[in-house]
Amino acid sequence: MKEVYSIKSNRKEKAVVETVAQGIFTLCAACAALAVAVICFYMIKNGTPAIFKVGLKEILFTSTWAPAAAEPSYGILWIILTSIIGTTLAVLIGVPIGVLTAVFIAEVAPKKLVAVVQPAVELLAGVPSVIYGLMGAYILNPLMYKLELWLFKDSSTHQFTGGANLISAVLVLAVMILPTVINVSTSSLKAVPLHMRSASLALGASKIQTIFKVTIPAAWSGIITAIVLGVGRAIGEAMAITLVSGSSVNAPLPFNSVRFLTTAIVSEMGYTEGIHRQVLFTIGQVLFVFIMFINVVLTKILKKGAQADA
Helix, strand or coil: CHHHHHHHHHHHHHHHHHHHHHHHHHHHHHHHHHHHHHHHHHHHHHHHHHHHHHCHHHHHHCCCEECCCCCCEECCHHHHHHHHHHHHHHHHHHHHHHHHHHHHHHHHCCHHHHHHHHHHHHHHHCCCHHHHHHHHHHHHHHHHHHHHHHHCCCCCCCCCCCCCCHHHHHHHHHHHHHHHHHHHHHHHHHCCCHHHHHHHHHCCCCHHHHHHHHHHHHCHHHHHHHHHHHHHHHHHCCHHHHHHHECCCCCCCCCCCECCHHHHHHHHHHHCCHHHHHHHHHHHHHHHHHHHHHHHHHHHHHHHHHHHHC
């Protein structure tokens, strides 16, 4: 009888623990969903009025940003193009370097070297973004300024920026996304089953062929996730880019001082009011649309990859 009672008691305790755990998990999920909903509501509430007062066409498709002028203009076309072009170039530079570094760590490097390189990469991920910006401002910008002087020394129309330009911003962003791309890609590559590599080698493929024909395709969904996370960090970065880009609204040309969507908000939010402030929230909405677009593209790519694997 005591054993039967003990078994029933244990079952009741387990049921209570499972119920409590399920409640905690549900509460955490609800808090996360609520946080996203509150952010979306706040952005829509504060940014939508500017669309009706100024006009969506004028905001998105005109390039003159002069909110303090006698006749204010709130065109953010150059800002949008700068974010798109700057993020794309940073990804084109940073992703190949990051993925190849992940391949080196996961497939090629000896264990002793991995024990040094991988912690260094993880430490790089913990560096505050403002440090990247300061290093860019004090190391990269002077080099860019010397290059600018050399290229445009005979030009009377070029506006010198002291090295704070689109190129500097792209290079800083490319470095900043490296830790994310490397860490996630390395984990994905290491998760590929060993028998897939062994089968490829047994069929006569070299190690390099196995890496590029078997391992990387098998880890492709994780690598895509790494790329998207890198894009998310690049498009959402503000402080570092403020320090190296010059933060002026110009066409996104290599040696122009430029302003990204995030830096547009950071640069002016502290002293704005009225329509000007509402337009900055509208810029935040544009950022939301970009992130949603990236997530949708990622979901479609992953679904296609899963169907191809099946």
